[in-house]
Amino acid sequence: MASISAVLSPTNLIHSSTKPAEILLKSVSFHRRRTHTLLRLSPGRPSRLFAALTAQDSSSVAERKLYVGNIPRNVDNEELTRIVEQHGAVEKAEVMYDKYSGRSRRFAFVTMKTVDDANAAIEKLNETDVGGRTIKVNITEKPVVNMVDMSLLEAEESQFIDSPHKVYVGNISSTVSTETLKNFFSEKDKVLSAKVSRVPGTSKASGYGFVTFSSEEEVEAAISSFNNVLLEGQPIRVNKA
Template sequence: MATISSIPTLNLLSQPKTSIRIQAQSSKHSFQLSKPTHLRHSYGNSVSPILLKPKEISRVSAVAEETSVSTQDPSSEAARRLYVGNIPRTVDNAELKKIFEEHGAVEKAEVMYDKYSKRSRRFAFVTMKTVEDVNAAIEKLNGSDIGGREIKVNITEKPLSTGDTSLLQAEESQFVDSPHKVYVGNLAKTVTSDMLSKFFSEKGNVLGAKISRVPGTSKSTGFGFVSFASDEDVEAAISSLNNALLEGQKIRVNKA
């Protein structure tokens, strides 16, 4: 954990209304951050405000961030869930679990499959029993070779904030579904629902478009859906836009 090794010139300040408390490990010293440039130092019952220079501010920010990470509840599923990418399509849940069990106790292993083609999407999620098992799996398996492919193993993305969740819920609620719909695959991660809607509007009367997200995050899964007013619009979209380039990638378009 980062520590603060030097204390700059002391200046008396008024007591701040809000603060963030940062506790250094193995020390009786504690620090209290109020405004971006002010720090309060306390020892025992005495308190003296401290004025920080920009370099010290960045170091304090690092301490605050590390403290936040270190206090994450190790028993939560989010702290024990791993993303496993670039796996061979032949790897199923049982085989994936067996691979990870060589490096720790596995609670659950789940390969992600395409809803329509039923083929593996080449990534999965593995929940380990403990954080120690998580660290061991990352150390031993990230970058390792499975079936001729170099796999990626890391901790899953941070959960969405309340604001992000509201935005995605609003996006979902705005999607107008219809029986005339296409599935759009191999989308670049940068493609948004609005971009998808505008792209397909050139070929038909688009009622709605949405990007599928990795559960609990804002990350695109690489596919989405576009609904139209008629089956003629669907056919026109498939014939004109299947294998078309969108954000530098050839997209796949077929009936949903």
């Protein structure tokens, strides 16, 4: 059977400041025919092969990454790892915390070593009791958000006026919008600004938000007036942020 070899030499490499480098691969013999293959390499742009491998790697991670919801507030990364690793090898566990209050948001993400580990963890842990709470465990889903939604959310975020006089509003229904939250609090006092927090990269509400005022007196009045009051069917929690 005829052999195939590739010859690379300095003369095969053509460098230019305006053109991508070119490598000439010369097959010496292939069924008595000579062929030449010219590969064009763009130093500043990733190859299609690299992009394909990166996509496959991202897909693999997505298949191993679990969402763990409704966990007790006292469960931290180490405790969550201990719980999950009883059913498969854990690569990383991360409990989500509110950056303002520092409290657990009662959900986490756990990346397992393999897809089999992920499936085993789901089978053994989903709908089980942890610290008196029934937890939810499943594969994380890629957020599906159209460009219009994202542009509106970005504009909404940029319009938020922060202030040292601010309240944290928890247990917000997923149907509550920023405008609804602002109008609700405006019934009693003049609101400076408001926003409903979203899961990063999506339009999904995180279940909490913030309302800002011009003075500390207005903050105290808002807490007194709205804490445990129903907003679209759910009693909201209002305290200083």
